[in-house]
Amino acid sequence: xxxxxxxxxxxxxxxxxxxxxxxxxxxxxxxxxxxxxxxxxxxxxxxxxxxxxxxxxxxxxxxxxxxxxxxxxxxxxxxxxxxxxxxxxxxxxxxxxxxxxxxxxxxxxxxxxxxxxxxxxxxxxxxxxxxxxxxxxxxxxxxxxxxxxxxxxxxxxxxxxxxxxxxxxxxxxxxxxxxxxxxxxxxxxxxxxxxxxxxxxxxxxxxxxxxxxxxxxxxxxxxxxxxxxxx
Numbered sequence: 001x002x003x004x005x006x007x008x009x010x011x012x013x014x015x016x017x018x019x020x021x022x023x024x025x026x027x028x029x030x031x032x033x034x035x036x037x038x039x040x041x042x043x044x045x046x047x048x049x050x051x052x053x054x055x056x057x058x059x060x061x062x063x064x065x066x067x068x069x070x071x072x073x074x075x076x077x078x079x080x081x082x083x084x085x086x087x088x089x090x091x092x093x094x095x096x097x098x099x100x101x102x103x104x105x106x107x108x109x110x111x112x113x114x115x116x117x118x119x120x121x122x123x124x125x126x127x128x129x130x131x132x133x134x135x136x137x138x139x140x141x142x143x144x145x146x147x148x149x150x151x152x153x154x155x156x157x158x159x160x161x162x163x164x165x166x167x168x169x170x171x172x173x174x175x176x177x178x179x180x181x182x183x184x185x186x187x188x189x190x191x192x193x194x195x196x197x198x199x200x201x202x203x204x205x206x207x208x209x210x211x212x213x214x215x216x217x218x219x220x221x222x223x224x225x226x227x228x229x230x231x
Contacts (some may be wrong), residue, residue, distance in 0.1 A: 014048065028055055028062065035090045040078040050079060054087070063124075063218070066091040095120060107140045108133075111222035114175060114213045122179035122215045130157050130178040134171035139210070142169050157194050159201045166207055173208035177215065185216035187228055195223060 014030035023031070032051030039046040045053075053076055058064040065073070065087065073084040108114055114133070122129060129149050134142040145165045148157050166174060176198065178191075187195075195212045202209040212223040223229045 028060070032087070035086050036083055037086075043078045045078055050076070050083075054079070062091060062094075066095060107138065108135075108175070111211060111213055111220070111225050114177060114211075114222075115215060115220040118177055118179075118213070118215055119218075119220075122177070123217055125179055126181050128179055128181060130176070132162050132165065133175040133177060134166060134169050135173040135175065135210070137172040139173060142171055157198075159198060162198055163201065163205060163207070166205070171207065173210050174202070175210050176212040178212075179215045183217035185214040185219055185221040187212075187214055187221060187223070192228065195228075
């Protein structure tokens with residue numbers, strides 16, 4: 001028989017662990033256990049047991065769990081509509097948080113900031129989009145511009161489309177961002193060529209091209225951080 005979580009040592013209980021060490025110290029299953037709150041006495045399963053089983057059922061992926069319907073979640077014995085609704089609500093909060101628009105004037109500190117901001121918007125798309133993030137002299141956001149949609153080629157990502165909004169907004173710097181629908185963010189030869197071309201034009205115009213971020217499924221490549229900047 002599984003021992004109820006409330007009978008566990010305090011240091012092992014997910015809620016107490018979160019309060020003591022912070023939410024980032026918890027496993028995915030422990031986070032789900034806090035959302036579910038209680039287990040099921042009839043099946044002798046704790047909330048943590050359910051958290052582990054849900055992750056196993058949906059490929060250890062919060063994204064797949066979020067995409068699942070209430071009916072699919074309820075296929076796990078002991079998980080009813082109420083628990084499924086709690087899970088869906090919590091995952092939707094996370095999704096909306098990730099999609100929150102960064103306001104004009106806010107500052108990006110790292111490539112990870114860019115990835116976290118764009119991962120929900122671009123990471124799941126079935127077609128490529130190329131965006132340019134316009135920044136002021138202090139690297140604060142002016143606005144985001146979607147330059148192209150479809151296959152990434154030099155004809156689609158034309159320097160004119162990239163730098164026209166730079167001129168209109170008097171941007172001092174830009175960050176290039178696009179996605180790979182395959183999920184693999186490694187840059188192609190075309191990616192490398194376009195990046196070199198846009199950097200060269202930026203230098204002539206006095207506009208700093210700070211980085212090119214390629215977003216895949218759950219991961220990304222930064223041309224600066226990952227050594228592609230000088231290729």
